[in-house]
Amino acid sequence: xxxxxxxxxxxxxxxxxxxxxxxxxxxxxxxxxxxxxxxxxxxxxxxxxxxxxxxxxxxxxxxxxxxxxxxxxxxxxxxxxxxxxxxxxxxxxxxxxxxxxxxxxxxxxxxxxxxxxxxxxxxxxxxxxxxxxxxxxxxxxxxxxxxxxxxxxxxxxxxxxxxxxxxxxxxxxxxxxxxxxxxxxxxxxxxxxxxxxxxxxxxxxxxxxxxxxxxxxxxxxxxxxxxxxxxxxxxxxxxxxxxxxxxxxxxxxxxxxxxxxxxxxxxxxxxxxxxxxxxxxxxxxxxxxxxxxxxxxxxxxxxxxxxxxxxxxxxxxxxxxxxxxxxxxxxxxxxxxxxxx
Numbered sequence: 001x002x003x004x005x006x007x008x009x010x011x012x013x014x015x016x017x018x019x020x021x022x023x024x025x026x027x028x029x030x031x032x033x034x035x036x037x038x039x040x041x042x043x044x045x046x047x048x049x050x051x052x053x054x055x056x057x058x059x060x061x062x063x064x065x066x067x068x069x070x071x072x073x074x075x076x077x078x079x080x081x082x083x084x085x086x087x088x089x090x091x092x093x094x095x096x097x098x099x100x101x102x103x104x105x106x107x108x109x110x111x112x113x114x115x116x117x118x119x120x121x122x123x124x125x126x127x128x129x130x131x132x133x134x135x136x137x138x139x140x141x142x143x144x145x146x147x148x149x150x151x152x153x154x155x156x157x158x159x160x161x162x163x164x165x166x167x168x169x170x171x172x173x174x175x176x177x178x179x180x181x182x183x184x185x186x187x188x189x190x191x192x193x194x195x196x197x198x199x200x201x202x203x204x205x206x207x208x209x210x211x212x213x214x215x216x217x218x219x220x221x222x223x224x225x226x227x228x229x230x231x232x233x234x235x236x237x238x239x240x241x242x243x244x245x246x247x248x249x250x251x252x253x254x255x256x257x258x259x260x261x262x263x264x265x266x267x268x269x270x271x272x273x274x275x276x277x278x279x280x281x282x283x284x285x286x287x288x289x290x291x292x293x294x295x296x297x298x299x300x301x302x303x304x305x306x307x308x309x310x311x312x313x314x315x316x317x318x319x320x321x322x323x324x325x326x327x328x329x330x331x332x333x334x335x336x337x338x339x340x341x
Contacts, residue, residue, distance in 0.1 A: 009287060012280070016294040020075065023301040027071035028063055030305055032313070035059055044068065065199070073198045074304045074318075075297035076206035077263050078273075080213060080255035082296025085270030086277070086288060087217050087252050090224045091245065092156060099256040099270040102156075102249070103163030107138020108260040110167045110174070113187055117179045127190075128202075128261045135257035138167050143249070193266035193319030195304055202262050210293075213255040217289055220244055224285040266319045268326025269296055275333045 029040050042053035043063035084099035092101075100106070111134020112127050114120040120130060145159035175187055217224070223244045226234035235241050259266075277292040300318075303325070307316040 009281065013290060013294065016291070016298070020294060020298050020301070023298050023305070024068075024071045024075060027074070027301050027305050028067040031062070031067060031308055033058075033062060035063060039063070069200045069203050070195050070198050070304065071301055072203045073206050073262060074195055074300040076203070076210045077259045077266065078269055078296035078298070078300025079293040080206070080210040080259050080296075081266065081270040082273040082277070082292040082299075083210075083214055083217055083289060084252040084256050086274040086285070086292045087224065087248050088270075089274055090285065091227050091248055093228065093230065094157060095275070096271070097157070099252060099259075100164070100265065100267070101160045102253060102256070103138040103142045103160050103167060104135045104253060104256045105260050105265040106164040106167035106171070107141075108132070108135040108257065109171045109191055109265065110134045111137070112190060112261075112264075113171050113174045113179075116187060116190075117174055117183050131264075132257055132261035134167070135253075135260055138163055139253045139257065141166075189317055190264045191319075192317030193264040193322070194317050195263055195307075196315060198262060206258060206262055209255055209258045213251045214289065214293055216251040217248065218286075220248060221285045221289065224248075224289075228283070264317075264319070266300075266322055268322045268330065269300060272326045272330045272333070273299060276329070279333075 025037060025040060028044075029035050029037055035043075039055055039059055040063050042051070042055050043060045045051040046053055046055070046060065047064050081099050085097065088097040088099065088101060089095055091097075108131040112131040114134070115125055115127050115130030125133075142156075142159050142163040145162065146156045171187075175184055179187065222237075223234060223239045226237050226239055231241050234244075256270075273296045274288070274292050277288055277295045280295075281287040281291040299322075303318055303321040307318045307321045310316060310321070
């Protein structure tokens with residue numbers, strides 16, 4: 001890449017960070033109660049820098065305790081899902097690979113339903129805790145199945161599909177046999193993804209996991225570039241394929257499980273965003289990983305804004321919004337790939 005290409009790429013990432021900051025600012029300002037951008041900045045300055053701007057306690061609470069934490073969780077979740085999808089598409093050599101391919105979403109759903117409806121944990125286990133345990137169990141099952149089947153990309157996908165079907169069946173059985181109408185509605189809302197109720201403890205979990213996951217994935221950029229050409233090609237370059245596979249699968253599983261345990265299942269982010277980022281910056285993972293993380297974060301924050309304003313006095317599950325925009329975008333990507341083939 002020439003000097004002009006480096007500067008263009010740097011300018012693109014700076015623009016991405018600016019757009020992300022602007023999207024988060026809008027997310028904090030827009031809602032049932034509109035708050036001016038100046039008031040938003042003053043509320044943040046009061047908490048971060050000890051400033052003494054005179055604003056109402058209601059506005060201060062809305063900005064800091066509700067909307068800012070929600071926006072930061074949305075950004076972290078979008079970045080984590082986009083990173084996971086990018087890594088899995090390279091490692092499994094499948095453009096349709098996504099974070100939920102490993103059965104994590106289905107396992108998290110079963111865990112959440114077990115806590116919500118069956119009362120597992122005896123009141124000590126939160127909904128997020130149950131979802132995380134279910135996600136880990138589902139991933140462990142898929143790993144065991146894949147190891148027994150040989151661990152190739154195609155077999156990992158098949159094992160993930162089998163694990164997802166198993167845990168989806170368990171979830172449906174629990175809801176059908178044990179849930180009342182109110183519980184069934186709550187389960188449906190959670191399964192579609194929701195940022196309602198997220199607070200600063202969720203930020204303190206989601207943001208570090210996303211940052212660590214990004215660093216782990218970025219450390220293996222060379223391996224990801226090699227995986228695109230197959231495992232044999234990667235091994236011929238001296239890459240310890242099995243060990244790197246285990247590390248990357250573990251990183252993507254941790255990011256996905258953490259996101260799903262906090263906000264539920266949000267589709268299309270990990271599937272569409274990697275393709276969109278690849279179209280903008282190219283296939284090299286040194287550029288693709290940060291681009292996908294930025295694009296995923298921006299997309300999720302904007303989707304959260306839309307979910308809160310598209311229907312007056314009602315908040316849509318964010319998974320509905322990502323599907324509305326993600327499905328046509330993915331169809332366009334497939335059409336473009338077919339035209340260029």
